Amino acid sequence: MEDTAKSDVRIGVFICDCGSNIAGYLSMKDLVEYAKTLPNVVFVQENLYTCSEGGINGIKAAIPAHGLTRVVVASCTPRTHEPLFQNACEEAGLNPYLFEMANIRDQCSWVHQQVKEKATERAKGQIAMAVAKAARLRELSRIQLGIFYRAVVIGGGVSGMAAAMALGNMGYEVHLVEKEERLGGLLNHLNMVLPAKEPPSRLLDDLRTRLENNPKVTVHTRAQVKKSEGYVGNYQVTINENGNETVVKAGVIIVATGAKVLKPEGLMGYDGEKVITQLELESLLKQGTPSLKNVVMIQCVGSRCAERTYCSRICCMTSVKNAILIREADPSASVTILYRDMQMYGVENEDMFRRSKELGVRYVTYDPERPPEAGDGLVRVYHARMGKEIALPADLVVLATPLVAQDEAQQISTMLKVPLNENGFFLEGHVKLKPLDFATDGVYLCGSARFPSSIREAVSQGLGAASRAAIVLSKEALFTSGIVADINPNTCCGCLGCLEVCPYGAINFFQDRGICQVNKVLCKGCGGCAATCSSGSARLDGFSNDQIYAQIEQALAG
């Protein structure tokens, strides 16, 4: 392989004691002497704390004083300290990518505390590897991007409305895109909402008026997003409203497309009349309380089963709510709920659960192995506590069916290059720590599009997504990282290997030329493409093959 290390490279190595974290376990003197013997190394310094003000100033002074063209720091982890040292290089006029780190603390002194001599040898190897790579580093640059200070929110249910409201109130222009005739989503079809104990129109009217009065917010109804191109800060979103297309230039996009209620065709004798869904019951109750003698509600119809393993979170609270409303309106009506677990989590739900029991709603558990059967005005179920099957009279059977993904979820997923989970709900960047972000920068999610949620949760997540989006919108400019991939157009054979592995949708295939190309703004520098490319055309700057091979050779030599 061609040796890309240039002879005129001048490397400075800074070796850190990290107090006693490193110096307590390795022989620092040996490391310093060893580093001086490495090729291209012209300056070596030991610091008590390289990250301290003194240490940083030492780097900044040494660069001009010794004509350093590369800097290596052997210390702690790049995860926390690399930016600090890179800044020091930059301030001294050295390109920040001409910097390399060897983690001789976390990867050496901390884990080999008992064997000083061997550990010192190992640290020498790490320093030699870093020096070998440093000699081959090239200047890289970050690209500065402009930002369109505008947001597009897809979906006008409560979560999308809350998101649009928050961004509008912060002073950003927002386009709210709703496919139906009016805003409000599922709430438009509900009778009463608990725990607020009010018709959903209260909240919806309030939100609609405020949105309409907010000069920053443009509402598009009977509208869909047809196309979206670009990247964080720079999206071009084509909105089709009533047949008219407009292109909106936006910096961020929020996905708030909600979910729909599963229609349980073929399950539990569903017929839409005597056996209905909770959503259908809501319309019935909206028209006035029908006279009912015996209502049986069955939970988990079409959920928590082989086909749909998840628990849909909100259907237990919906059943309890409607049971309460029926009993409150007519105390002579009996309501029995057949369930597996009553998911009345938290303060308000458990309160509702208790209230329903006070009102005389009856609860019977059932075993999914022996599910209830409805027919002839009866519901039969095996009663585990009595140890026998019972038959409950029912003039109305109400099935609690789960919220399932919207039909368009797949189209939006492909268009925005954001993933869905196995059930068709949008998949967040990190389940615990980034619940409202996608892995792709500039796109956010909230409400039932993410996972079934209550109104409280949907509103809260809508505001939260707005907050995440505002982080981009409040910046003056965005910068890409210098560590990005590049594909050599002359050797790329268009096999699409890279495109398939890229988790960020950063690679485009150009049909006409039969080659792939990296969008450097979307690329996150994971290196997947470079490792995959069979023609060696994909390269990751900052981790190119010659650099990594030089490190490996050094490791094997040592």
Added chain:
Amino acid sequence: MVEFSGEIGSFKAKVHRKARYVDASKCTACGACAEKCPTKVPNEFNFGLNDRKAIYKDYAQGIPSVYTIDPNHCRVFQGKKCGVCAKQCQAGAIDYEQKDSYVDLEVAAVIVATGYDLFDATRIPEYGYGRFPNVISSLEMERLLSAGGPTAGHLARPSVVKGEARLKELPKLIAKAEKDEKTDAASALNKERKWLEEHVHKYPTAKKLGFIQCVGSRDFRFHKYCSNYCCMHSIKEAIIARDHEPETESYIFYMDLRTVGKGFEEYKIRGAKVSGLKYVRGRVAEVLQDEELNPVVYFEDTEQRCVRSMTLDMVILANACSASKGIVTVAELLGIALDENNFVKTHPNKPLDTSVPGIFTCGCAQGPLDIPESVAQASSAAARAAEVVMTGGRALAV
């Protein structure tokens, strides 16, 4: 926070910052001080299952990464001679003269994120917490399972950890009693030592675990509400215990298993299939202890329709999420309303807004929530606060 005044857009707050006796701008968290500090203190972060020093940091990843001197134990503050840490510290960060300080803040908006406190399970005497060493709280279990915890992740029974510590100090105590010619005391101590020697190591590792759900939650005597996250953390702890020790058998005693989050039901199923967890529907009535310090649980098995008992190595309580102890003071200072459970009062349509405009809340301060919901709400509260900050409080909608 000790003082508070003003209104939306222009609040004033005074914050009391306690002295650390370590200069935070100099300390690099190298730990050299703690290594040499001669003063050992029971480590409250690990619920006394191990010791820390008088100069300490709760855990390695803690933020800010700064050590702190505990003046209630440090020799210097107890009028004795020491100063070892100051000698050890190469950064010159130790400052025994440091004083408490007060910081005055002028802010447009406030977010209350004071979280929760673990329900005190000694309030339920029938579960034996505090009396039986091998009945532990959910947070103690977290520490036992943690690689950075008192047992480095090994599921040792607390009776063993405590018994070993006791065995170490007994010879000294016995010698002292003998020297003082307190024969009764000495023979009692000798008896204790003999018993411990024979019994402590019989069950070194907890392998048969019982998790009791809804401890202090869904209970009219204490909290009527459901604490939201405890079903899941018990399943998680049981799965991790099994990962650490393949022979672990876990029983989870529950009323409803509330697996409402994304992927939670799947996680529960995996717990049963892959980690062999057994979910037992039924509320535990009582926990007793046998002569080997094994907890014995008595419960109604609602699926088998009978009352049963089971002897276990260790019982883990799913302690309820109680309102944070300091919240009443905070609420009084801020003038915000609390609900009957002492959580910050909010309306379902305005989930982040407290009763005072410009003051918002999120996370467990407003009711039990798991991490994803807390993190999501934190962003939401930030959005509400940003609306105020960026418009001087003019736009307050939703």
